Amino acid sequence: MDNFSEDEENVTNILRGMENIYVDTTSISLVDGQEGKLYYRGINVAELVAHSTFEETSWLLLNGNLPTNSELTSFKLELKTLQHTHDKIFRIISEFPLSSSPLLLLQFCLSALSSLENADNYLGQTGMERFIKVIAQTPVIVSAAYRHSLGRPFLEPRSDLGFVENFMYMFSGNFPTKKQAKCLETALVLLMDHGFNTSTFAARTVASTGANLYAVISAAAGALSGPLHGGAGEHVIQLLAEVRQFNDVKKYVHDLLSSGGKIVGMGHRIYKTSDPRAEIFKDLLFRITPEGEKNSDYLLLCQIEQEARNYFRSREKPIYSNVDFWSGAVYKRLGILPTMYSSILAVARVVGWCAHILELSEDNRLYRPRSIYKGKINQPFIPLELRGF
Numbered sequence: 452m453d454n455f456s457e458d459e460e461n462v463t464n465i466l467r468g469m470e471n472i473y474v475d476t477t478s479i480s481l482v483d484g485q486e487g488k489l490y491y492r493g494i495n496v497a498e499l500v501a502h503s504t505f506e507e508t509s510w511l512l513l514n515g516n517l518p519t520n521s522e523l524t525s526f527k528l529e530l531k532t533l534q535h536t537h538d539k540i541f542r543i544i545s546e547f548p549l550s551s552s553p554l555l556l557l558q559f560c561l562s563a564l565s566s567l568e569n570a571d572n573y574l575g576q577t578g579m580e581r582f583i584k585v586i587a588q589t590p591v592i593v594s595a596a597y598r599h600s601l602g603r604p605f606l607e608p609r610s611d612l613g614f615v616e617n618f619m620y621m622f623s624g625n626f627p628t629k630k631q632a633k634c635l636e637t638a639l640v641l642l643m644d645h646g647f648n649t650s651t652f653a654a655r656t657v658a659s660t661g662a663n664l665y666a667v668i669s670a671a672a673g674a675l676s677g678p679l680h681g682g683a684g685e686h687v688i689q690l691l692a693e694v695r696q697f698n699d700v701k702k703y704v705h706d707l708l709s710s711g712g713k714i715v716g717m718g719h720r721i722y723k724t725s726d727p728r729a730e731i732f733k734d735l736l737f738r739i740t741p742e743g744e745k746n747s748d749y750l751l752l753c754q755i756e757q758e759a760r761n762y763f764r765s766r767e768k769p770i771y772s773n774v775d776f777w778s779g780a781v782y783k784r785l786g787i788l789p790t791m792y793s794s795i796l797a798v799a800r801v802v803g804w805c806a807h808i809l810e811l812s813e814d815n816r817l818y819r820p821r822s823i824y825k826g827k828i829n830q831p832f833i834p835l836e837l838r839g840f
């Protein structure tokens with residue numbers, strides 16, 4: 452027998468891309484793809500964006516409930532106390548080429564921290580401090596990596612600023628206005644968790660093996676870097692530049708889609724209606740775009756969205772703009788360069804990853820799916836000298 456076949460009759464269906472596969476339960480966030488709603492621990496994110504801070508929302512995701520006043524005060528203090536990272540991390544970053552992506556440097560530095568922090572010695576321990584430490588250090592590392600890419604000196608974190616202001620100060624060197632800080636805080640709150648998205652699933656998969664916290668977060672950061680996931684935002688800025696150069700939105704969109712191309716920042720595996728985060732980002736972009744500004748990113752994105760929606764509607768495809776369609780233009784307004792966009796997502800999503808690791812640790816079982824083998828078996832080993840050139 453040269454071909455091996457799994458017992459395919461017992462395999463009812465292969466769901467490629469794991470579409471519609473349920474692998475576990477979670478009580479961290481609910482992505483309601485039919486209604487276009489997102490909830491963290493049962494609270495609609497729209498409400499959290501309006502009323503909650505980065506720190507409060509992080510506590511909510513990690514602990515399952517909103518913090519009391521004293522809990523919030525000590526959580527903020529812990530974030531400040533634990534934000535200082537090893538000097539070696541700054542040295543590592545400075546050794547890399549200026550062209551290195553801040554997110555991929557984060558992934559590398561997290562692996563390094565695995566050893567610098569003796570993380571394997573804490574295997575199985577779920578004390579909150581280690582989780583707060585990784586959440587607090589992520590903005591410090593990505594800010595240093597971003598400044599390195601710009602050839603600017605690193606800035607130490609400050610303890611007289613809130614989490615978001617401190618993050619903005621560390622990467623830009625400027626103290627943000629209240630409006631700018633609120634803008635980035637909205638983004639961070641919106642991006643903290645999103646069901647079993649690919650990087651969260653990667654985190655849970657690696658965590659299910661019992662790997663240390665830094666190994667888990669590093670794997671999740673790697674998953675986030677792809678253009679189908681966290682890397683989409685920066686490509687939208689490229690799309691805007693291309694459409695401006697082409698100078699005919701309708702034709703650009705139609706040509707791209709009819710030739711089988713994709714509009715980056717549109718479509719979603721779960722949302723079959725509009726992505727609630729996209730709506731909030733769109734509104735935010737509208738509010739921070741000066742009134743009457745001609746040819747603004749906001750107006751151009753609206754036109755691209757409109758043309759693409761017309762195309763999709765005529766083919767009965769439920770494809771809408773997703774969060775990344777709008778987020779990049781918001782960051783651009785804040786003076787942030789595209790190379791940083793996926794790292795901003797990492798600063799937010801690390802909270803969700805930590806919440807998922809904690810949740811999984813309560814009742815873990817190794818994640819280990821199966822595949823149907825389609826190849827040959829019993830093949831002879833041909834010695835190298837007989838294989839030709």
Ligand code: COA
Pocket residue numbers: 468678679680681683708712713714715716717718719720721768770773774775
């Ligand atoms: N532009 C054009 N067509 C799109 C599209 C897009 N942005 N997103 C999905 N489609 C189409 C596909 O071409 C495919 O059409 P077909 O059935 O005729 O072949 C169909 O919709 C299903 O697409 P698929 O890529 O299989 O869906 P998915 O659930 O696997 O993918 C994404 C989800 C997000 C990966 C996909 O929508 C995408 O690539 N979007 C662009 C990247 C992006 O914005 N990523 C950030 C996500 S938050």
